[in-house]
Every structure is written in structure tokens, then in C-alpha cells.
Amino acid sequence: xxxxxxxxxxxxxxxxxxxxxxxxxxxxxxxxxxxxxxxxxxxxxxxxxxxxxxxxxxxxxxxxxxxxxxxxxxxxxxxxxxxxxxxxxxxxxxxxxxxxxxxxxxxxxxxxxxxxxxxxxxxxxxxxxxxxxxxxxxxxxxxxxxxxxxxxxxxxxxxxxxxxxxxxxxxxxxxxxxxxxxxxxxxxxxxxxxxxxxxxxxxxx
Amino acid sequence: xxxxxxxxxxxxxxxxxxxxxxxxxxxxxxxxxxxxxxxxxxxxxxxxxxxxxxxxxxxxxxxxxxxxxxxxxxxxxxxxxxxxxxxxxxxxxxxxxxxxxxxxxxxxxxxxxxxxxxxxxxxxxxxxxxxxxxxxxxxxxxxxxxxxxxxxxxxxxxxxxxxxxxxxxxxxxxxxxxxxxxxxxxxxxxxxxxxxxxxxxxxxxxxxxxxxxxxxxxxxxxxxxxxxxxxxxxxxxxxxxxxxxxxxxxxxxxxxxxxxxxxxxxxxxxxxxxxxxxxxxxxxxxxxxx
Numbered sequence: 001x002x003x004x005x006x007x008x009x010x011x012x013x014x015x016x017x018x019x020x021x022x023x024x025x026x027x028x029x030x031x032x033x034x035x036x037x038x039x040x041x042x043x044x045x046x047x048x049x050x051x052x053x054x055x056x057x058x059x060x061x062x063x064x065x066x067x068x069x070x071x072x073x074x075x076x077x078x079x080x081x082x083x084x085x086x087x088x089x090x091x092x093x094x095x096x097x098x099x100x101x102x103x104x105x106x107x108x109x110x111x112x113x114x115x116x117x118x119x120x121x122x123x124x125x126x127x128x129x130x131x132x133x134x135x136x137x138x139x140x141x142x143x144x145x146x147x148x149x150x151x152x153x154x155x156x157x158x159x160x161x162x163x164x165x166x167x168x169x170x171x172x173x174x175x176x177x178x179x180x181x182x183x184x185x186x187x188x189x190x191x192x193x194x195x196x197x198x199x200x201x202x203x204x205x
Numbered sequence: 206x207x208x209x210x211x212x213x214x215x216x217x218x219x220x221x222x223x224x225x226x227x228x229x230x231x232x233x234x235x236x237x238x239x240x241x242x243x244x245x246x247x248x249x250x251x252x253x254x255x256x257x258x259x260x261x262x263x264x265x266x267x268x269x270x271x272x273x274x275x276x277x278x279x280x281x282x283x284x285x286x287x288x289x290x291x292x293x294x295x296x297x298x299x300x301x302x303x304x305x306x307x308x309x310x311x312x313x314x315x316x317x318x319x320x321x322x323x324x325x326x327x328x329x330x331x332x333x334x335x336x337x338x339x340x341x342x343x344x345x346x347x348x349x350x351x352x353x354x355x356x357x358x359x360x361x362x363x364x365x366x367x368x369x370x371x372x373x374x375x376x377x378x379x380x381x382x383x384x385x386x387x388x389x390x391x392x393x394x395x396x397x398x399x400x401x402x403x404x405x406x407x408x409x410x411x412x413x414x415x416x417x418x419x420x421x422x423x424x425x426x427x428x429x430x431x432x433x434x435x436x437x438x439x440x441x442x443x444x445x446x447x448x449x450x451x452x453x454x455x456x457x458x459x460x461x462x463x464x465x466x467x468x469x470x471x472x473x474x475x476x477x478x479x480x481x482x483x484x485x486x487x488x489x490x491x492x493x494x495x
Contacts, residue, residue: 009460034453040393043386043457132365134404134443 004054117147213476231285235295244331256294299335349374357420364422368403375399397451431493
């Protein structure tokens with residue numbers, strides 16, 4: 001097994017707080033919510049396991065075996081059981097079992113005039129699974145506007161919105177460059193430069 | 206190619222700027238070597254980014270050398286020594302440019318068509334060399350472009366359908382020759398960036414395509430004189446999400462040993478590309494206020 005400190009990208013001399021920070025940063029990085037419905041989910045999950053194991057290991061080493069339980073579930077967009085027709089129940093089954101193609105085929109074959117709120121909702125779920133997020137957003141909206149009182153549709157739409165907003169926020173671009181020169185030393189520098197050229201910035205030196 | 210994938214220069218450190226420039230020069234030299242002198246004129250920032258990502262994926266250790274070139278005949282300029290990733294990028298760039306020229310010959314009329322025909326002749330060596338060296342890539346691009354063509358002729362009312370085709374193409378180009386997890390990550394990065402490029406390009410060309418009647422999913426979905434502020438915000442959010450997904454995918458790679466390179470890539474994804482979106486949004490806002 002890899003050195004747990006290396007996995008977290010820190011040295012054994014790190015303080016408990018630093019360990020926690022490094023761990024939190026990595027959990028954020030590999031969080032399953034960011035990879036839900038993506039073929040990267042498995043890879044992210046593996047990384048997450050590695051990080052969890054490393055963190056547990058360090059905790060164990062440091063305070064004699066306090067177990068830390070982190071379970072992160074997958075939050076895909078799986079529609080629940082339908083109260084409606086046989087047809088939609090089957091579509092839901094297909095979506096839940098991952099047979100996206102079949103679900104899409106069934107939905108597409110529905111004639112335009114028979115498409116109700118549930119149709120748009122399920123079609124949106126299919127779009128999410130395919131990674132067609134822009135279309136998914138439109139269809140969730142349509143489902144909600146056709147049946148504004150339905151909790152299921154609303155919840156799904158809100159969850160989808162929050163998720164795309166979460167993944168849409170950039171981490172701020174960090175530039176830990178060389179601006180550590182404090183203000184005084186820069187002034188002194190400036191003064192020296194001026195003096196070279198025969199002028200003076202700070203009168204007394 | 207499109208010119209949306211750029212660095213945000215004010216936020217680059219000097220060493221990052223030098224590195225970026227050297228890669229740009231290195232790619233130009235690679236193009237001269239692989240696809241002929243004429244093809245060097247088609248050098249782009251997009252392909253420089255492509256080369257940087259490929260280098261990152263392969264963990265390429267770049268060497269710097271001073272070289273003279275026709276554009277800088279007097280002074281020797283620091284460039285990245287030609288490596289296999291730069292060569293690959295040169296060929297891919299050649300294939301994509303040739304595809305685009307072909308497209309213009311088929312679609313445009315009059316002067317534009319004449320220019321495209323001339324370019325094809327002028328760049329015939331580039332096309333020949335690229336096709337010869339990477340036949341499977343050339344075939345793949347041809348396939349994907351014809352899929353796009355079909356979407357265009359059928360006037361498909363979806364942003365995602367054409368964007369996905371373009372994304373898949375970029376995914377395959379970026380992950381070519383890799384295997385295992387790296388391939389998976391690379392094709393995800395490529396897919397997101399490809400989708401982003403397609404969407405921004407369509408978003409940018411909205412007014413032009415609306416007038417000329419060319420296929421543009423935004424025209425079909427939003428058909429109005431201008432975008433409303435809400436539309437602009439939701440489109441920006443959608444594009445941001447693509448970039449965020451690309452960044453998440455990059456996070457799954459082992460950290461690049463070349464810090465300067467990974468900082469440049471972050472600069473492009475977090476600052477340069479959003480800046481391009483902002484420019485397009487501002488353009489649409491201006492059009493509305495007129």
C-alpha cells in the first residue's frame with residue numbers, strides 16, 4: 001500500500017489540522033456527486049477509497065485507532081416508482097436498470113399529443129444519463145410547467161440545478177506567486193532606484 | 206481553428222508565459238517538419254492547448270532549445286524541442302484544418318469558396334502528409350464531420366446532439382494511443398472541451414447564422430432578435446459546467462510533475478476560456494442595446 005501521507009500530498013510532520021485540510025480538499029476533488037452519471041465515476045470512487053483509507057490509516061497512527069467512517073453514496077437521477085400507467089412504469093424500470101437506450105426508444109415512440117408532464121420528466125432523466133445537460137434542463141422545466149404541483153418533478157429539477165451550479169463554480173485560480181515583498185521593502189527599493197537616477201523618494205534615507 | 210481556447214495573459218507568470226510561447230513556437234516548428242512549410246500559417250492557440258494537454262497526459266518532459274525561424278530571422282527564440290506530442294498535434298491540426306477547408310468548399314459560395322479552394326491547393330501537402338501518417342484519425346474526423354453534416358441538414362433542434370458529436374471527436378483525438386484510466390480521463394476532457402468549443406462557436410455565430418439561414422441550434426431554439434439577459438446567464442452557466450467537468454476529469458490524473466505546464470492549463474480552463482464566453486456575451490448585449 002502507498003504511504004498514506006503521500007496519498008494526501010502531505011508530509012508526516014503535518015499537524016492534525018493540516019491532515020484534515022488536505023483530506024477535505026481531496027474529498028472535494030473526488031466527490032462522487034461531481035462524477036455522477038459519468039463514466040469516470042468508478043475511477044473517482046477508487047481514488048476516494050484510497051484517500052479514505054489513507055486518512056483512516058493516519059488517524060489510526062495518530063490517535064490509536066479511532067475509526068473514521070466515510071461513506072459516499074452515488075446520487076444519480078433515478079426516478080422512483082410510478083403511480084401512473086404501465087407504460088411509464090416500464091420506462092422507469094429501464095432507466096433505473098441503466099437501459100437508457102430502451103427507455104429512450106420507448107419515449108421517442110410516444111406520439112406528440114400523448115406527451116404529458118411525466119413524459120417530459122422521464123425524458124429529462126434519460127438526457128441526464130446521456131450527459132445531455134442542456135436538454136435535460138429544458139425538459140425538467142417543461143415537466144414542471146405542465147404539472148406545477150408535482151413534488152417529484154420539482155425535486156428532480158431543483159436537485160439538477162443545484163448540482164450543475166455546484167460543478168459550475170470554479171475553484172478560484174490560485175497564484176501563490178512572489179508578491180511577498182512587503183510594502184516597506186518595496187518603498188525602500190523604489191527609493192534606491194530613484195537615488196540611482198539622482199532623485200529621492202524618501203527624504204531621510 | 207476557432208480561437209476561443211486562449212490564455213488570460215495578465216494572470217500568467219512570466220515563466221508560464223515563456224513556456225506557453227515556447228510551446229507555441231515548438232508546435233510551429235513541428236508543423237514545418239511534419240506537414241510542410243505552408244501549414245505553419247495555420248498555427249493556432251487551440252492546437253497549442255491541445256499539445257499542452259497531450260504533453261500533460263503523457264508526462265512528457267520538455268526540452269528547451271534556441272532556434273531561428275522565418276518569422277524571427279535575426280534573433281534565436283527559445284522553443285520547446287519537437288517531441289512526439291507536438292508532432293501528433295501538428296498532424297491532428299492538419300487534419301482538422303483540411304476538414305474545415307473541405308467544409309467551406311462545399312458550403313460557401315463566391316469569394317469564400319474560391320479562397321477555400323485556393324487554400325486546399327496551397328495546403329495540399331499538409332493534407333497529404335497528415336492523412337498518410339495518421340490514417341485512422343483522418344478517417345475518424347471525416348466520419349464525425351459527416352455526422353455533423355447530417356445533423357445540419359436535418360436541422361436538429363438540440364444543442365447537445367451536434368455538440369456531443371464534436372465532443373466525441375475531440376475526446377478520441379485527445380485519447381488516441383493512450384490506454385486504461387488515462388484514456389478514459391483523456392476522452393472525458395476532450396469531450397467536455399469539444400462540446401464547449403462547439404457551443405461557444407454556435408453562440409458566437411448566432412447573428413450571422415440567423416441572417417444567412419445556416420444551421421445553428423441556438424437559432425432554432427431561441428429564435429428571437431436578441432438573447433435576453435436570462436438566456437445569456439443560462440448559456441454561460443451551461444458552458445461553465447462543461448469546463449468544470451473538464452477540470453474534475455483533470456483532477457483524476459496524477460499530479461503533473463511539470464508545475465508550470467499545469468498552471469498554464471488551469472489558466473486557460475479557469476480564466477482564458479470563460480473570458481471568451483464573456484466576450485461573446487458582451488457582444489450580444491451590445492447588439493441588444495443598439
